[in-house]
Amino acid sequence: MTTDHDLIRRTRAAVWHPCTQMKTLEATPPLAIARGEGAWLIDPGGRRYLDAISSWWVNLFGHCNPRINAAIVDQLGRIEHVMLAGATHAPVVELSERLAALTGLGHAFYGSDGASATEIALKMSAHYWRNAGQPEKNAFVSLQNGYHGETVGALSVTDIPLFKDTYAPLLRHSVQVPTPDARRAEPGESAEAWALRCAEALEAHLAEHAATTAAFIVEPLVQGAAGMAMYHPAYLTRARELCDQYRVHLIADEIAVGFGRTGTMFAFEQASLPSPPGRGAGGEGAGGKSAAVGQDAQRFPDIPPEAIEFARKLRHEQTDAESLMWYLLRDRRLGGHKFRRQHPMPPYTLDFYCHEAGLVIELDGGQHAEPARDARRDAWLGQQGLRVVRFWNNQVLQETEAVLSEVWTALHAGAYPHPQPLSQRERGEGPRQAAIRPDFICLSKGLTGGYLPLSAVLTTDAVYAAFYGDATARGFLHSHSYTGNPLACRAALAVLDIFESDRVIDANRVKAQAFTDLLADVAAHPRVRHFRHRGMIWAFDVAQTRPGFAARFHRAALDHGVFIRPVGQTVYVMPPYVTAIEDMHLLAEALRACLDHPDI
Numbered sequence: 001m002t003t004d005h006d007l008i009r010r011t012r013a014a015v016w017h018p019c020t021q022m023k024t025l026e027a028t029p030p031l032a033i034a035r036g037e038g039a040w041l042i043d044p045g046g047r048r049y050l051d052a053i054s055s056w057w058v059n060l061f062g063h064c065n066p067r068i069n070a071a072i073v074d075q076l077g078r079i080e081h082v083m084l085a086g087a088t089h090a091p092v093v094e095l096s097e098r099l100a101a102l103t104g105l106g107h108a109f110y111g112s113d114g115a116s117a118t119e120i121a122l123k124m125s126a127h128y129w130r131n132a133g134q135p136e137k138n139a140f141v142s143l144q145n146g147y148h149g150e151t152v153g154a155l156s157v158t159d160i161p162l163f164k165d166t167y168a169p170l171l172r173h174s175v176q177v178p179t180p181d182a183r184r185a186e187p188g189e190s191a192e193a194w195a196l197r198c199a200e201a202l203e204a205h206l207a208e209h210a211a212t213t214a215a216f217i218v219e220p221l222v223q224g225a226a227g228m229a230m231y232h233p234a235y236l237t238r239a240r241e242l243c244d245q246y247r248v249h250l251i252a253d254e255i256a257v258g259f260g261r262t263g264t265m266f267a268f269e270q271a272s273l274p275s276p277p278g279r280g281a282g283g284e285g286a287g288g289k290s291a292a293v294g295q296d297a298q299r300f301p302d303i304p305p306e307a308i309e310f311a312r313k314l315r316h317e318q319t320d321a322e323s324l325m326w327y328l329l330r331d332r333r334l335g336g337h338k339f340r341r342q343h344p345m346p347p348y349t350l351d352f353y354c355h356e357a358g359l360v361i362e363l364d365g366g367q368h369a370e371p372a373r374d375a376r377r378d379a380w381l382g383q384q385g386l387r388v389v390r391f392w393n394n395q396v397l398q399e400t401e402a403v404l405s406e407v408w409t410a411l412h413a414g415a416y417p418h419p420q421p422l423s424q425r426e427r428g429e430g431p432r433q434a435a436i437r438p439d440f441i442c443l444s445k446g447l448t449g450g451y452l453p454l455s456a457v458l459t460t461d462a463v464y465a466a467f468y469g470d471a472t473a474r475g476f477l478h479s480h481s482y483t484g485n486p487l488a489c490r491a492a493l494a495v496l497d498i499f500e501s502d503r504v505i506d507a508n509r510v511k512a513q514a515f516t517d518l519l520a521d522v523a524a525h526p527r528v529r530h531f532r533h534r535g536m537i538w539a540f541d542v543a544q545t546r547p548g549f550a551a552r553f554h555r556a557a558l559d560h561g562v563f564i565r566p567v568g569q570t571v572y573v574m575p576p577y578v579t580a581i582e583d584m585h586l587l588a589e590a591l592r593a594c595l596d597h598p599d600i
């Protein structure tokens with residue numbers, strides 16, 4: 001039996017701990033953990049600590065979650081790992097399809113951790129421009145105080161001096177533009193006005209350097225490692241516009257904020273599309289918008305106007321094929337992965353499937369097609385009695401009228417229920433509207449619920465198409481041995497199942513409100529500055545601190561049964577989503593007690 005003390009002695013001798021001056025372990029030994037249970041960490045002696053920072057922001061549904069455990073155990077009995085070059089497997093295919101459906105970015109490339117996702121996105125962006133005949137577009141822009149990982153490439157776009165300065169001679173130069181961190185607004189200036197003022201600096205940079213710039217990489221809404229610096233989503237909306245205008249990729253590093261942390265599945269969803277030109281934001285757009293919807297409605301008398309309205313909201317006010325397809329199929333979401341569950345199928349890709357019409361609908365047909373493979377697949381689908389129809393995703397509705405009417409008729413003549421009425425959100429009412437779309441999204445941390453290292457970079461058809469061709473070197477020749485590991489992918493699929501079945505985003509909204517209420521005393525504490533909150537992240541800065549504050553606060557919180565690690569003078573909590581309200585009570589009490597402590 002290993003004792004607590006023994007383990008600490010041996011870890012000091014043999015384990016070089018991350019992000020740690022090892023000498024500090026003399027005063028602050030690491031916490032030895034033997035077990036986990038939900039939001040709790042348990043030491044070998046049975047003492048329990050609330051994991052208030054989700055084990056470095058990775059955990060979503062608690063430690064030893066029975067559903068995630070079961071998925072991994074099931075996968076262990078099938079195949080633990082197979083290389084992803086020259087082979088594929090159901091977990092990676094299904095995960096890619098589901099991430100595509102969630103983000104609208106249909107091509108997933110896998111890495112092993114967050115930093116490798118950053119490396120992939122940077123390399124892919126620069127390689128895209130090279131393939132597009134503009135190899136000089138290879139520089140990157142990022143935000144001041146941004147954090148994108150610590151491998152040499154990722155560190156070069158990171159702006160945390162403590163992590164970066166030592167290695168400066170190893171790094172490629174990159175440019176940082178001012179952070180829209182709302183704490184920096186002028187007195188009386190709104191977070192939004194400040195964010196838009198910061199975007200002017202981005203514009204000035206791009207105006208001068210777009211010809212040599214590949215991408216702007218940004219942590220949407222919350223700069224985590226900077227100390228949970230939060231900013232207004234208007235910055236992202238404006239950044240998207242500027243990146244479009246100057247032909248620069250927008251990379252959303254959602255490694256920390258993805259999977260519900262900021263209150264939406266992905267943080268970028270909170271940045272709504274700007275009003276289309278010619279329609280003032282305040283003008284309601286009644287004339288222009290209804291007229292456009294009306295025109296589409298005349299062309300498609302079979303399809304109800306609300307479907308057309310929905311489709312237009314999804315896609316930059318344009319009723320295109322994909323958005324209408326989502327409307328038609330949204331009550332059952334017959335994407336490729338559901339089809340595959342019903343039909344054992346070779347690993348072909350498949351965009352939409354309408355059982356009632358016996359149709360497979362392929363978007364972007366031809367753009368990145370590999371004719372021989374497509375022919376094999378179409379032949380296979382034909383043998384199953386299915387017809388394949390292709391069209392370009394952004395073809396306007398008009399050109400696909402016949403197919404859409406056929407799907408619509410088939411859906412409503414059959415035994416399936418009429419589509420549910422549109423929710424307020426789908427109608428674009430309330431706070432949410434159609435969101436911007438990044439060119440790349442980096443995911444990791446919460447992707448596997450904090451179980452296994454896995455990262456994914458999602459990108460658009462346009463980026464994917466630029467790599468597609470006969471020349472090997474035109475392809476993205478990047479690899480990690482554990483790319484798309486099946487155990488990690490199964491953990492991720494179990495995580496997505498939990499999001500769906502437990503309606504996690506909605507449940508978190510209620511939980512977050514309750515916790516914010518519990519923190520009222522903390523927010524009003526005389527030492528607390530800039531109390532801030534977004535989704536399932538809470539943070540505040542502490543005034544009147546002496547050097548060593550973070551370590552002292554950490555130790556004091558442990559005495560209250562809470563595991564927490566402040567960043568400088570910023571204390572933040574980012575609890576697992578399964579944290580019970582009673583436990584949040586305890587957490588709020590612990591924070592208050594630590595703040596009240598005269599020696600911290």
Ligand SMILES: *Cc1c(COP(=O)(O)O)cnc(C)c1O
Nearest residue numbers: 113114115147148149224255256
């Ligand atoms: C954690 C993090 C990374 C790096 O991920 P690792 O898995 O630690 O390499 C990159 N970007 C952001 C925003 C992060 O929070």
